[in-house]
Amino acid sequence: MIRYRKFGRVELNVTDLARARRYYEEVVGLQFVASGAAGEVLLRCDHDHHNVVLHEAPSAGLRVAGFALEDEAQFAPLRERLGQAGLDVQDVPAALCARHMQQRAVRVFEPLVGAVIEFYLPLADAARPFQPSVARIQRLGHVVFNTPQPKEAIAFWRDVLNFRVSDAVGEMVTFMRVWPNPWHHGIGIAKSGSHSLHHVNYMVSEIDDIGRALSRLRKAQSPVVFGPGRHPASESVFLYFLDPDGLTMEYSFGMEAFPEEHAREARELPLRPEWLDAWGSERDPRCFTGAGPNAAAELVSEAA
Numbered sequence: 001m002i003r004y005r006k007f008g009r010v011e012l013n014v015t016d017l018a019r020a021r022r023y024y025e026e027v028v029g030l031q032f033v034a035s036g037a038a039g040e041v042l043l044r045c046d047h048d049h050h051n052v053v054l055h056e057a058p059s060a061g062l063r064v065a066g067f068a069l070e071d072e073a074q075f076a077p078l079r080e081r082l083g084q085a086g087l088d089v090q091d092v093p094a095a096l097c098a099r100h101m102q103q104r105a106v107r108v109f110e111p112l113v114g115a116v117i118e119f120y121l122p123l124a125d126a127a128r129p130f131q132p133s134v135a136r137i138q139r140l141g142h143v144v145f146n147t148p149q150p151k152e153a154i155a156f157w158r159d160v161l162n163f164r165v166s167d168a169v170g171e172m173v174t175f176m177r178v179w180p181n182p183w184h185h186g187i188g189i190a191k192s193g194s195h196s197l198h199h200v201n202y203m204v205s206e207i208d209d210i211g212r213a214l215s216r217l218r219k220a221q222s223p224v225v226f227g228p229g230r231h232p233a234s235e236s237v238f239l240y241f242l243d244p245d246g247l248t249m250e251y252s253f254g255m256e257a258f259p260e261e262h263a264r265e266a267r268e269l270p271l272r273p274e275w276l277d278a279w280g281s282e283r284d285p286r287c288f289t290g291a292g293p294n295a296a297a298e299l300v301s302e303a304a
Contacts, residue, residue, distance in 0.1 A: 002069070002078050002162040004178045007142055007186040008048060008122070009066035009100075010200055013057035013295065014245055017041060020054050023244050027220045028202065029135035036099060045137040045202060046130050048122055049101035052140070059292035060245030062197035064107070065143050066118040067178060067186075075104065078119055081160045082108055092118070112153035113145035114195025115294040134216060135209050141201035141252060144188030146290060150174065153189045163187065166258065167233040170271025173198075175233060182257040184234040196290030199240065199248035207253045210239050217241050225284035229277035233269060240283075246291035 014020035021041045024030045030043035033050045042050040055063055069075065082089050092105035097120075105120035130137075147153050154174050157163040166184050168174040171191055178186030183203075190198045204210065210228050217224055225248065226240035236252040243249055258264070269275045276283075 001179075002074050002081070003071075003180060004074075004186075005068040005070055006181050007065070007140060007178050008068040008120075009051050009053070009064075009118070010140065010143055011040075011053040011055060011063035011066075011295075012197075012200075012247065013059065013061050013063050013292070014054050014243075015057065015060050016244065017054060017056035019244050023220070023222070024052065024054065026134065027216060027222055028243075028249065029133050029137055031131055031133070044130060046139045047128060049128075060247055061290060061292040061294050062115055062143075062145075063295040064116045064118050065145075065187075066105075066120055069119055069121050070180075072104070072121060075106065075119075075121075078161075079106065085156065085160050092120070109296075110156070112149050112156050113147050113189065113294075115145060135202070135213060135251065136205040137209075138203045138205050141183070141203040141250075141255075142186045142188065143200050144173065144190050144198035144288075146190050146192035146194065146196045146198045146288070148191075148193055148195070150189050150191045157187065157189070164258075164263070165266040166256075167267045167269055169233060169269045169275050172271050177258060180260040182259070184236075184256040184258070190288065194290075195294050196292065197247060197294065198288045198290065199250050201250040201252055203255065204251050204253050207237055210237055210251055210253055213239055213241075213251055223284065223286065225287035227277070227279075227281050229279040229281040232275055232278050233267075238277075240287050242286060246286065246289075248286075248288050248290070 033042040041054040043052040044050045087108045101123045103121040107118045110117045163176040164179045166175045173190040175185035223242045228239045234255050236255045238252045240250045
């Protein structure tokens with residue numbers, strides 16, 4: 001069985017790199033690490049070398065979602081399963097791994113969620129203290145994909161990649177753990193008419209971080225599009241907002257944690273407002289729509 005550490009990195013396309021860097025540093029609260037060889041901006045929100053990479057592009061959207069494997073031994077079964085599923089797995093070049101402080105990484109284009117997915121092993125000496133600024137972010141929490149093929153995508157991530165289903169809310173969204181990481185979900189699969197980014201989540205350490213964010217987002221004229229509220233499925237207090245390109249981001253506080261063994265059974269929850277937000281807030285129509293398509297499959301071969 002393939003074992004993971006966490007959802008650990010995300011690369012985003014943005015239309016104005018300087019504007020996006022200011023926003024993610026000053027409003028979201030990420031820490032600048034470095035600029036890459038092609039001008040991309042590396043940012044962090046935990047002890048890893050970086051967690052978020054911003055690339056300037058004609059349209060905004062998800063570029064890469066990255067999942068940290070537990071150890072080197074996970075690459076062989078991962079490659080075998082992906083190959084049996086008919087996907088072309090490409091090794092990330094050693095030079096790029098070195099810039100990203102990774103021992104090893106592979107990428108694949110996953111057509112069911114329509115996104116480039118990276119599986120990597122971080123360098124052991126990459127750890128250093130994260131310095132919180134405007135928000136006490138603990139970690140990159142999860143990524144949710146919009147897809148027209150949710151049932152097939154859920155089956156793939158469960159049966160091929162060994163993620164575990166925690167809960168589903170009707171046919172709208174299914175939450176999956178990056179097993180054996182304990183958090184309720186590291187990814188979500190959301191039903192949509194197109195492939196795009198649903199949202200990216202940052203887990204914060206105090207509920208006050210949610211409250212303070214409201215004032216900060218308003219001052220920055222960054223639209224709050226859902227919340228504050230509480231998701232009954234994961235028990236998280238949440239706040240969704242839009243970045244300058246209209247991509248949906250989320251702060252959340254608190255989340256159900258699962259044991260590795262003898263975890264409770266996944267639930268199929270009814271698609272009703274109270275199962276989306278126990279506090280009854282209304283969702284802005286711009287929430288979760290994504291600003292543009294995910295990066296194309298050609299990005300895999302470019303990285304390789």
